[in-house]
Amino acid sequence: MKEVLRHIFERKRAYAKLPLFEWMRSAPLAPADRLAFYPCMAHFIMTFGDLNKFVLREQHEGDLYQEMVNNHTLEDDHHWPWYLEDFTKLGFDVERAGTDWMRFLWGEDTKQNRILSAKLTGMIKGTKGLERLVIIEAIEETGNVLFGEILPLAQAIEKETGVQLRYCGEFHFNLESGHAVNADHSALARAGITDIERAHFKRQVDDVFAAFAEWTHELLRYALANPTNSRAINAKPSSRSSTWRRTELVPDSVPESQTG
Numbered sequence: 001m002k003e004v005l006r007h008i009f010e011r012k013r014a015y016a017k018l019p020l021f022e023w024m025r026s027a028p029l030a031p032a033d034r035l036a037f038y039p040c041m042a043h044f045i046m047t048f049g050d051l052n053k054f055v056l057r058e059q060h061e062g063d064l065y066q067e068m069v070n071n072h073t074l075e076d077d078h079h080w081p082w083y084l085e086d087f088t089k090l091g092f093d094v095e096r097a098g099t100d101w102m103r104f105l106w107g108e109d110t111k112q113n114r115i116l117s118a119k120l121t122g123m124i125k126g127t128k129g130l131e132r133l134v135i136i137e138a139i140e141e142t143g144n145v146l147f148g149e150i151l152p153l154a155q156a157i158e159k160e161t162g163v164q165l166r167y168c169g170e171f172h173f174n175l176e177s178g179h180a181v182n183a184d185h186s187a188l189a190r191a192g193i194t195d196i197e198r199a200h201f202k203r204q205v206d207d208v209f210a211a212f213a214e215w216t217h218e219l220l221r222y223a224l225a226n227p228t229n230s231r232a233i234n235a236k237p238s239s240r241s242s243t244w245r246r247t248e249l250v251p252d253s254v255p256e257s258q259t260g
């Protein structure tokens with residue numbers, strides 16, 4: 001299994017070089033504007049909680065790896081409220097008609113979000129705990145790359161404006177860095193597998209990274225087509241517009257201790 005883990009890290013290194021991440025690192029834009037893709041990832045981020053609850057989590061008698069999967073899902077199934085919290089704080093919470101929202105979330109510009117959830121569901125269905133852990137590990141490493149690039153932008157925004165971002169910032173990043181890496185890595189590294197399983201797991205890893213790569217391309221396309229302008233704060237958002245015009249950054253209204 002160590003070879004499968006090495007394979008995940010090779011894929012991760014290549015994933016970190018994708019154009020979205022290069023753009024996030026080096027676009028000549030204010031940090032907040034390098035998060036212009038944020039609304040575009042809504043469908044997948046919101047669905048990820050359900051993927052944990054309804055797809056990854058299952059009762060398999062006597063499968064200790066599935067128990068690890070289940071514990072993992074209990075940690076990962078409730079992060080989406082923080083995504084929504086930052087959605088507001090980043091100024092994306094502008095009024096739109098309900099049908100505009102649905103057109104956006106189920107439209108052409110966001111289809112890789114839905115394809116990603118569908119592909120992951122298909123891959124996970126029918127697998128045992130050990131294979132699920134491999135898939136989770138690959139998913140977590142894609143997340144580590146994305147959130148690792150978002151973090152310095154969130155820190156810069158916080159420094160500049162005082163707005164604390166829980167999903168984009170250290171709070172979520174530290175939580176994510178803690179849970180996959182420690183327990184699951186060592187259990188995975190110890191697992192003995194056959195040559196056939198090894199080859200199959202590597203293919204699964206490739207498929208996870210390939211599906212997420214398509215998603216990052218969609219996020220970048222969206223960011224380039226819908227630039228925000230954090231300098232032009234207070235620009236009146238148009239409720240019928242097909243794109244977001246950012247409102248000004250919104251500080252915390254409720255102390256974090258009260259929101260869990």
Ligand SMILES: [Fe+2]
Pocket residue numbers: 076079172176
């Ligand atoms: Fe998370």
Ligand SMILES: [Fe+2]
Pocket residue numbers: 076140143176179180
């Ligand atoms: Fe996670």
